[in-house]
Amino acid sequence: MIRPFTEFTCYVTILAVLTLAAPARAQQVTVAEVDKTIKESIRFLLAGQLPDGGWPEFTGYPSGVSALVTLALLQSGVDPESPSMSRALRHLAERELDMVYTVSLQTMAFCAANPTRYAAHIERNAKWLAEQQEAHGGWGYGNHRGGGDPSNSQFALLALHEAQRTGTRLSPAEWKQIFDKARTYWETLQNQDGSFSYNGQSTGLGSMTCAGIASLIIVGSQFDQLEASSGNEIACCGGQIENEDRIRRALKWMGDNFSVKSNPGANAFHLYYLYALERAGRMTGNRFIGKHDWYREGVEQIVRVIFDPVQGSILTSGNMQGTTHSETAFGLLFLAKGKRQIVVSRLKYGNDNDWEHHATAIQNLTSHTEQAWKRELAWQTIDLTQASVADLLETPVLFISGSRAPNFSAAEKERLREYVEQGGFIFAEANHGNGCNGREFETYFSKLVVELFEQPLEKITPDHPIWFAESRVNPNDLKDGAWLYGVQTCCRLGVVYFPNSLTCRWELNLPYGIKPTFADGIQSELDTATKIGINVLAYATGKELKEKLDTVTILEDVVQETSTDRGLFVLPVLRHNAGADEAPRAIPNLIEWMDKENPFQMSSEKRLIDIVTSELREYRVVFMHGRGELRLSEAQRETLRKYLHDGGFLFADAICADEQFVTSFRREMGIILGDELERVPDTHPMYSRKFYGYDVRQVEVIDPDTSGENIISVQRKGPPMLEFASVNNQVAVVFSPLDLSCALESRHSLQCRGYIRPDAAKIGINVVLFALQN
Numbered sequence: 052m053i054r055p056f057t058e059f060t061c062y063v064t065i066l067a068v069l070t071l072a073a074p075a076r077a078q079q080v081t082v083a084e085v086d087k088t089i090k091e092s093i094r095f096l097l098a099g100q101l102p103d104g105g106w107p108e109f110t111g112y113p114s115g116v117s118a119l120v121t122l123a124l125l126q127s128g129v130d131p132e133s134p135s136m137s138r139a140l141r142h143l144a145e146r147e148l149d150m151v152y153t154v155s156l157q158t159m160a161f162c163a164a165n166p167t168r169y170a171a172h173i174e175r176n177a178k179w180l181a182e183q184q185e186a187h188g189g190w191g192y193g194n195h196r197g198g199g200d201p202s203n204s205q206f207a208l209l210a211l212h213e214a215q216r217t218g219t220r221l222s223p224a225e226w227k228q229i230f231d232k233a234r235t236y237w238e239t240l241q242n243q244d245g246s247f248s249y250n251g252q253s254t255g256l257g258s259m260t261c262a263g264i265a266s267l268i269i270v271g272s273q274f275d276q277l278e279a280s281s282g283n284e285i286a287c288c289g290g291q292i293e294n295e296d297r298i299r300r301a302l303k304w305m306g307d308n309f310s311v312k313s314n315p316g317a318n319a320f321h322l323y324y325l326y327a328l329e330r331a332g333r334m335t336g337n338r339f340i341g342k343h344d345w346y347r348e349g350v351e352q353i354v355r356v357i358f359d360p361v362q363g364s365i366l367t368s369g370n371m372q373g374t375t376h377s378e379t380a381f382g383l384l385f386l387a388k389g390k391r392q393i394v395v396s397r398l399k400y401g402n403d404n405d406w407e408h409h410a411t412a413i414q415n416l417t418s419h420t421e422q423a424w425k426r427e428l429a430w431q432t433i434d435l436t437q438a439s440v441a442d443l444l445e446t447p448v449l450f451i452s453g454s455r456a457p458n459f460s461a462a463e464k465e466r467l468r469e470y471v472e473q474g475g476f477i478f479a480e481a482n483h484g485n486g487c488n489g490r491e492f493e494t495y496f497s498k499l500v501v502e503l504f505e506q507p508l509e510k511i512t513p514d515h516p517i518w519f520a521e522s523r524v525n526p527n528d529l530k531d532g533a534w535l536y537g538v539q540t541c542c543r544l545g546v547v548y549f550p551n552s553l554t555c556r557w558e559l560n561l562p563y564g565i566k567p568t569f570a571d572g573i574q575s576e577l578d579t580a581t582k583i584g585i586n587v588l589a590y591a592t593g594k595e596l597k598e599k600l601d602t603v604t605i606l607e608d609v610v611q612e613t614s615t616d617r618g619l620f621v622l623p624v625l626r627h628n629a630g631a632d633e634a635p636r637a638i639p640n641l642i643e644w645m646d647k648e649n650p651f652q653m654s655s656e657k658r659l660i661d662i663v664t665s666e667l668r669e670y671r672v673v674f675m676h677g678r679g680e681l682r683l684s685e686a687q688r689e690t691l692r693k694y695l696h697d698g699g700f701l702f703a704d705a706i707c708a709d710e711q712f713v714t715s716f717r718r719e720m721g722i723i724l725g726d727e728l729e730r731v732p733d734t735h736p737m738y739s740r741k742f743y744g745y746d747v748r749q750v751e752v753i754d755p756d757t758s759g760e761n762i763i764s765v766q767r768k769g770p771p772m773l774e775f776a777s778v779n780n781q782v783a784v785v786f787s788p789l790d791l792s793c794a795l796e797s798r799h800s801l802q803c804r805g806y807i808r809p810d811a812a813k814i815g816i817n818v819v820l821f822a823l824q825n
Contacts, residue, residue, distance in 0.1 A: 095363035104142030118156035123380035127387040131164040150193040155210035166217035177214040188236030205262035223565040234270040245300030257315030261327035287485040287555035306341020311352040322381035329389040391429040392596035396446035412554035418562035443470040451479040456495035468503040476591035484551040508536040520589035542707040542793035556580035623658040629677035634792035662687040675703040681715040700822040704787035708804035728774035744817035750810040
């Protein structure tokens with residue numbers, strides 16, 4: 052007979068009592084709280100809309116509040132075709148405005164709503180803004196009233212930036228003249244300490260310093276000297292970006308004077324400042340400004356301190372410079388735009404800048420990815436010397452580049468290894484070729500991969516989905532020596548390496564604006580490099596990205612503290628002929644996840660046992676997974692038959708939903724039990740919290756189609772698709788024909804039909820808890 056696991060019921064009962072009795076603890080703001088604040092702010096703003104489609108205006112700025120509120124609502128996801136937004140946009144389209152603030156906000160609202168429909172309005176406004184630029188490069192209030200100031204100037208540049216992104220038809224010479232003059236203006240304004248003031252004479256202000264950072268990026272990303280260049284051939288290792296030092300000095304000042312409670316240097320314009328802070332952090336790719344997580348701290352201030360839950364509005368705690376609607380709109384813009392999902396992070400390491408060749412490359416790749424995926428995304432830089440594994444896991448893809456050996460410390464190597472084991476993905480390149488020598492980096496990285504993952508980089512076959520995850524690239528068309536190499540972790544690659552400089556080509560391939568004219572064949576080479584980058588991001592993420600404030604579950608080994616297995620829960624994996632150990636971390640990870648949620652005495656030790664063994668009867672629950680055709684011997688069948696009839700429980704899944712394993716497992720269970728597997732009903736208590744697990748009645752399934760020119764990843768929500776068999780009127784077998792193991796091993800794979808990782812863990816925990824208590 053199976054040894055009863057009576058200790059478990061006691062542990063679960065105690066856990067339930069402790070859970071109900073636990074006092075509430077102060078926690079960081081959650082995604083749900085932010086989303087609720089956004090929804091209530093949207094509701095407040097929509098409730099204040101006037102019959103003509105606008106909002107009550109601030110004196111002296113006709114349609115300014117209306118344009119700002121419209122922009123905030125659009126950026127927060129309100130449908131531009133909804134009745135309220137249609138009225139708001141019609142209100143703006145009927146007005147020909149003549150102030151820099153209002154024209155700029157009107158332009159940004161049109162770009163956010165439908166740049167094709169409003170192309171004529173956007174082009175008209177862009178030309179008007181160009182005409183309003185003062186001789187010194189800045190902008191005043193409009194119609195050349197006043198000599199210009201950095202506040203008007205930043206709004207004009209933001210509008211022109213959005214107009215340029217949407218393809219507004221100004222000539223290359225016009226764009227160049229605008230940005231060259233604006234660059235001179237902002238460089239002149241910067242103080243020696245890196246800050247920016249309002250009038251060019253006083254001490255720095257947080258709002259104006261953030262405005263300076265964003266403006267330098269807008270004007271510098273197009274026309275400053277790049278590290279890459281192209282004539283008849285691509286040259287990769289050249290100059291550096293001129294504005295880079297100015298931006299770093301400004302960020303240092305912000306870090307030294309950081310606050311989200313007020314505008315540094317001023318007791319006014321708080322939410323206006325937070326809106327500027329969001330741009331500075333996002334556009335520079337910085338999660339931290341100084342030592343401050345600017346978005347999380349800003350969210351805490353807005354959601355917990357200055358949001359009025361009764362009225363649904365966002366108000367500053369001090370002097371309010373606008374209206375309740377404009378202040379709420381500024382706060383809403385911070386919340387909504389700042390929470391854009393991170394798609395890739397560039398790894399900063401070492402004591403020099405070898406990690407940052409072609410500094411605008413990741414920014415450009417992200418913009419190209421936004422266009423391909425038709426969604427707003429973000430990128431960031433993360434410092435390996437300071438980052439924990441949890442910090443690294445904030446991003447799904449970690450990009451590593453260099454020319455020389457990075458010489459990571461032992462602790463840094465361990466963080467990288469654990470990052471991949473916990474579901475992260477490393478995308479690396481040698482900054483090599485076209486004038487760069489990255490052989491030292493390649494030698495080091497190749498050895499590092501073997502050291503961390505116990506297998507070498509291998510050439511990825513031309514039929515692998517990574518070559519066409521977004522758009523098909525024929526690897527045979529690449530230049531000699533150019534290829535993708537990878538390391539397989541279960542069903543997917545966990546590390547991908549390219550031996551030449553992709554970043555050089557991403558830097559040259561501007562996503563919008565004035566694109567240089569290249570010699571024959573070079574633009575095609577740049578486009579191919581960009582396709583490779585987007586393909587890798589699509590493959591690594593499955594286009595499923597973590598919300599910015601979501602907490603990351605770090606799985607750790609559950610150490611066995613007893614000298615025997617007595618009272619200790621172990622989930623062994625059964626040996627068989629069809630890939631029994633092809634996902635070796637799946638069950639240890641499941642137990643580690645389970646330990647975090649239900650901490651009773653257990654061990655995540657990997658234990659692989661034979662089916663034909665007396666040891667089998669020691670376990671209340673056993674696990675089986677595989678890939679390929681399962682063929683059990685008569686002795687194995689008889690042992691499993693007796694085990695299940697004596698009260699044992701078999702939990703199984705098909706690795707990567709392998710069809711051969713699904714068919715053969717069903718056949719073997721039919722032979723052993725004399726009956727076919729049945730679908731678990733959607734209402735079964737196994738899917739509920741009855742056994743102290745999760746409500747998994749609605750989970751996310753990835754269903755990829757790899758038959759075309761790219762991978763189409765269809766996602767659907769619904770109940771799990773599990774099958775079962777009973778013995779003596781008790782469920783004895785639960786089988787998932789969809790993948791659980793690959794998702795548990797690292798994360799769900801774009802090429803596997805199965806559950807996303809969090810849902811795979813929840814399903815696995817529910818099945819184990821059900822088995823132990825059934």
